[in-house]
């Protein structure tokens with residue numbers, strides 16, 4: 775529904791049905807960070823070069839700075855806040871901690887989301903496949919070796935995990951950001 779300059783969209787974010795009013799020119803990144811309070815997804819180049827804004831859209835990794843928010847109508851979005859289950863980290867998050875993959879940490883949400891997409895598609899990737907899977911994610915701290923090591927470690931443990939794609943009953947919670955319950 776379009777009201778004035780905004781359009782009401784219904785989407786699923788991290789397994790929760792969400793409804794929010796978005797400006798026509800706002801990107802999915804802006805909707806996630808500014809409208810829904812999910813600031814784990816990072817804003818950086820805004821031109822699809824760095825991967826800091828990577829999220830899963832119906833299970834496919836996407837640069838959210840390149841997608842309009844209104845295009846997310848009816849889709850299922852997974853952000854870094856949706857990887858953990860309650861207080862249980864995603865196996866990739868545990869592996870990143872173990873290998874010291876996070877340095878300044880700015881690129882890590884995008885790296886984790888891309889790695890999750892990779893392990894969903896290729897549960898036991900080769901080093902070359904890991905490099906290719908994360909090729910769209912830049913790390914200014916140049917922690918690539920530890921990041922690759924972490925993804926290999928999670929894969930070795932056979933902890934591919936699962937991406938929650940199913941919608942939950944519809945709830946209008948546009949004014950209740952996930953940020954209140956999720957780490958940033």
Ligand code: FES
Pocket residue numbers: 816817818819820821822823824825826827828837838839840
């Ligand atoms: S902020 Fe989207 S790719 Fe860099």
Ligand code: FES
Pocket residue numbers: 875876877878879880881882912913914915916917
């Ligand atoms: S850990 Fe600093 S940019 Fe990647």
